[in-house]
Amino acid sequence: MGTGGAANMSVLERALVASGTALTTVAMRRLDAGGGPGVLALLERLGIEALPNTAGCRTAAEAVLTARMAREALGTDLVKLEVIADDRTLLPDPIELLDAAEQLVDDGFTVLPYTNDDPVLASKLVDAGCAAVMPLGSPIGTGLGIRNPHNIAMIVAATAESGRPVPVVLDAGIGTASEAALAMELGCDAVLLATAVTRASDPEAMATAMRLAVESGRLARGAGRIPRRYWAQASSPAVE
Numbered sequence: 001m002g003t004g005g006a007a008n009m010s011v012l013e014r015a016l017v018a019s020g021t022a023l024t025t026v027a028m029r030r031l032d033a034g035g036g037p038g039v040l041a042l043l044e045r046l047g048i049e050a051l052p053n054t055a056g057c058r059t060a061a062e063a064v065l066t067a068r069m070a071r072e073a074l075g076t077d078l079v080k081l082e083v084i085a086d087d088r089t090l091l092p093d094p095i096e097l098l099d100a101a102e103q104l105v106d107d108g109f110t111v112l113p114y115t116n117d118d119p120v121l122a123s124k125l126v127d128a129g130c131a132a133v134m135p136l137g138s139p140i141g142t143g144l145g146i147r148n149p150h151n152i153a154m155i156v157a158a159t160a161e162s163g164r165p166v167p168v169v170l171d172a173g174i175g176t177a178s179e180a181a182l183a184m185e186l187g188c189d190a191v192l193l194a195t196a197v198t199r200a201s202d203p204e205a206m207a208t209a210m211r212l213a214v215e216s217g218r219l220a221r222g223a224g225r226i227p228r229r230y231w232a233q234a235s236s237p238a239v240e
């Protein structure tokens, strides 16, 4: 889960608990430095691990600095690496992203990069030593779902066949539960979402729906779906 967009801390808490999340991002450049029990205190009380996020960074240098500050502040080598090209699309900048990933891996970070649904860039991030690849379904906050399911399936296949199989996390753009289920049926190992829950009319209910969708999508993936057929096939064989 992400923590951005919730109406208040009480709504966020109920959604986090309902989602069953074990790892939740915290945008380090948007952290409320003020007093009072902020997001970090909430996550600690709920026993949810904080995943520092370099959200808002536009260059590799900014992302590397933000990650290092987060490691100092939170004592974790985990980092969700976001390097954004522009404020309108919030799409990853592939050049700066790969540069930052290489620097952070060299500096001992466990890097979880938010990337495009581009199998070539995903493979380069795996080769750079990232601990996962996190392709978008559609741009952050759009709720447009998974625009290129085939690309996500290719990233899953290429990652599994690479010398370093790493988890694939569908990150961004999920709008409702069926899209989270589809991500898991495509072979993703997890989803990372915020807007669909935190800005839903009933965030707690949507968080519950997402948890159930991820569980069912994962089960369906393992159950071996039937092949798609061109022509009909009677479900009951004809009696000879």
Ligand SMILES: CC(=O)[C@@H](O)[C@H](O)COP(=O)(O)O
Residues within 6 Å of the ligand: 001, 002, 003, 025, 053, 055, 080, 114, 139, 140, 141, 142, 143, 171, 172, 173, 174, 192, 193, 194, 195, 196
């Ligand atoms: C939670 C987080 O890190 C977001 O930047 C993530 O990409 C979620 O995007 P949505 O808000 O579209 O779910």
